Amino acid sequence: NAGVTQTPKFQVLKTGQSMTLQCAQDMNHNSMYWYRQDPGMGLRLIYYSASEGTTDKGEVPNGYNVSRLNKREFSLRLESAAPSQTSVYFCASREAGTAAATQYFGPGTRLLVL
Amino acid sequence: DAKTTQPNSMESNEEEPVHLPCNHSTISGTDYIHWYRQLPSQGPEYVIHGLTSNVNNRMASLAIAEDRKSSTLILHRATLRDAAVYYCILRASNTDKLIFGTGTRLQVFP
Numbered sequence: 001n002a003g004v005t006q007t008p009k010f011q012v013l014k015t016g017q018s019m020t021l022q023c024a025q026d027m028n029h030n031s032m033y034w035y036r037q038d039p040g041m042g043l044r045l046i047y048y049s050a051s052e053g054t055t056d057k058g059e060v061p062n063g064y065n066v067s068r069l070n071k072r073e074f075s076l077r078l079e080s081a082a083p084s085q086t087s088v089y090f091c092a093s094r095e096a097g098t099a100a101a102t103q104y105f106g107p108g109t110r111l112l113v114l
Numbered sequence: 115d116a117k118t119t120q121p122n123s124m125e126s127n128e129e130e131p132v133h134l135p136c137n138h139s140t141i142s143g144t145d146y147i148h149w150y151r152q153l154p155s156q157g158p159e160y161v162i163h164g165l166t167s168n169v170n171n172r173m174a175s176l177a178i179a180e181d182r183k184s185s186t187l188i189l190h191r192a193t194l195r196d197a198a199v200y201y202c203i204l205r206a207s208n209t210d211k212l213i214f215g216t217g218t219r220l221q222v223f224p
Contacts (some may be wrong), residue, residue, distance in 0.1 A: 004157075031210050043158065043214040050210045058211065082163065090157050092212075103150075103212055105157030 002026055004106035006091050012112045013081045021076040021109050023091030031094050032074035033058075033103070034066060036087040043090060049074055081113045118202045123219045126192045134187040134218055136202030141182050144207040149176065149187050151198040153215070161187065194199065197222045 007022045022028075025032065030051045035043040035058075045058030049068040063085060065077045078085060088110050094103040120129040121139040126132040138147065149161040162169055162176045164185070169176040189196055201217040 033212070035214075042199075045211060045213060048210060056210075059213070075139045092157075094212075102160045102163075103158075105159065108157050 002017075004091055004093055004104050006089075006106040006109050008109060009107070010104060010110045010112075012114065013078075015082060017081050018077070018079050019081065020078075021034070021073065021089055021091075021111075022073070024072050024073045025091075025093040026072065027069075027093060027104065028071070028096070029093040029095050029104075030071070032068065033092040034064075034074070034076045035090045035092065036085075037090060037108075046076065046089075051062050063088065081111075083113045085111065086113045087111060118204060118215050120200075120202055120215065120218045122216070123221065125221045125223065126189075128194060132189040132192045132206075132220065132222075134198070134200050134202075134220065135184065137184045138187070138202070138204055139160050139183045141204055142206065145204040146207070147176065147178060147182075148203045148205055148212070149174070150201045150203065150214075152201070153195075153198045158214075160202070166197050167204050192220075192222045194222050194224065196220065 004025045034046040034049040037043045046061050046064050047066040049055045052071045055066050067075045088108045090108050091106040092103045093103045135158040148163040152158045160176050162174050164176045164178050177186045199217040199219050201214050
């Protein structure tokens with residue numbers, strides 16, 4: 001099992017450009033998440049999806065959109081990138097059910113917006 | 115979401131035990147206590163979790179206070195590979211969210 005995979009690993013954008021970060025998991029998990037981590041900071045939740053076909057806002061959703069394409073894939077879109085969106089983006093998944101369920105993280109996408 | 119409070123940083127020598135504290139005075143009865151760690155340039159990884167009783171696994175032990183207002187992650191013999199940021203997180207049973215704080219940065223010296 002590959003677990004949680006993310007593409008691309010690195011990306012440089014100019015202000016105003018758009019891009020989509022891809023995430024896929026092969027663990028048959030119901031729930032998927034997108035976080036961002038700024039330098040020296042903890043992770044902040046952007047959006048999450050409790051099941052296929054549903055998405056909900058997290059702590060910092062402004063400037064982002066998400067799509068739960070199917071059970072495996074959850075994408076994050078920046079429509080008009082801003083320098084404030086320079087960050088490392090992590091995708092995660094977990095099996096729904098109890099509050100004890102473990103969350104699994106991908107390796108991250110490092111994004112620089114100039 | 116109930117909050118947790120952790121020291122910003124801690125230091126340890128290799129092969130010594132490490133006790134990482136976490137305060138969560140507003141914890142509710144159904145909140146699970148989760149610990150994750152983040153090694154440099156990696157995504158977070160699960161360490162351990164518990165509800166009321168102390169827990170042990172191959173990575174660490176979790177000691178939970180009787181009133182559940184605090185907990186301690188115990189690494190029995192720190193190694194250089196244990197140098198990471200450790201996050202103590204509360205997860206409520208009625209939510210799908212996992213909210214991270216700023217964690218404790220653990221340095222391990224040879």
